[in-house]
Amino acid sequence: MISTLQKLAGLGSDIGHTSSSSINFNANLPVSIEVMKQIDATRYRLKLGRKELTTKSSKNLKEGQKYWANFSEKQGGILTISALYKQPQLFEKDEYFLPLDYKHFFDSKTFSYNDFKSFLLKQLSDETISKTLFKTLSYMLLALSKATIHLPLSYDGKKVMLQFQVQGDETLLFYMALEHLGPLRGILSPTKLQMATMYEKSFHYLQKESPKLGMITHITLQEEISPLFDLSDIVLDLKG
Missing domain, CATH: 2.40.50 (OB fold (Dihydrolipoamide Acetyltransferase, E2P))
Known part of the structure; x- marks a missing residue:
């Protein structure tokens, strides 16, 4: 299932090669x-x-x-x-993202909460770590306290924010934010993907590209899509 999320992230990261000096305002996507x-x-x-x-x-x-x-x-x-x-607060600033290709986090077919927590704690214990990286990794650790894997990755000038939770039935509840598709949210099983998007243009693009995912895919339009974890959750915890 992790490999399917990798492919889905790839559908969004392949978009947007138009130069900043020549922008098509009748764009096919958000x-x-x-x-x-x-x-x-x-x-x-x-x-x-x-x-x-x-x-x-x-x-x-x-x-x-x-x-x-x-x-x-x-x-x-x-x-x-x-x-x-x-956009979610954690998607707003480039400093909230790790300068890594999403493929670095999807080499294995399984994803362990404990292994991921150990990785974050090891990185945070490094006294030479920069303040910016410390803040980003701290947010990732706070998300983990809510059973949410939070991966903010930026590679080749493209941002992908992926969040997912392993459900009791071994499915994955996920949220993904991409610059040229907007927010996506859905449930992924070993054989089926159910996903919602907010933009009609993104809906048609994903329908066209969904065969690349290699599984049954059902896509719908939804009026509002929220992340599984954002900075507002931290404020609520502090007030509580």
């Missing part, structure tokens, strides 16, 4: 944007990759926040954004 500045009641300065642009949004956006969204270009070259959805 994009990741950052709100740089609110200009007036409806206009915002946004950052898409390394390119900045000004556009309108009927939805109130927060400066500094990152979102997934659909882009389109209307008659007269007017750019509009729609279907905005706030």
Whole structure:
């Protein structure tokens, strides 16, 4: 089952080779944007990759926040954004990600909670570790206290945040966040994958690419998809 998650992560990481100087706003898939500045009641300065642009949004956006969204270009070259959805806090900053290929964590077909915990504790005990890496590994350890494997990986400029929990019936409950597909969530068994996505464009892309997963795959659209673990969980624990 772990190898299937590897293949699923690969479907998203293969997307997005368009250069930052030439962006297709009628993209076939969602994009990741950052709100740089609110200009007036409806206009915002946004950052898409390394390119900045000004556009309108009927939805109130927060400066500094990152979102997934659909882009389109209307008659007269007017750019509009729609279907905005706030990204998880742990997906916002590059410093929360390990500069590793996801394949490094999927060499084996099994994944042991105890082995993963031992790995994190060993890394955290290294006195030479950087503050940024210490923080990222600490979040991974906190997620593990909720029986959640949290893998924030960045390789070749592409971010993949994978979270999963082993269920009592040996299935995997998983959440995956990808820059060009948005959030995914589902249940994986040895023979079947049930998965939901928020974006219709992602839905059609995943349907087209699902034969590469090598198993029965059922994909649906869902209005909202939340991660299994995020920074808000830490705040709730502290208050509790």
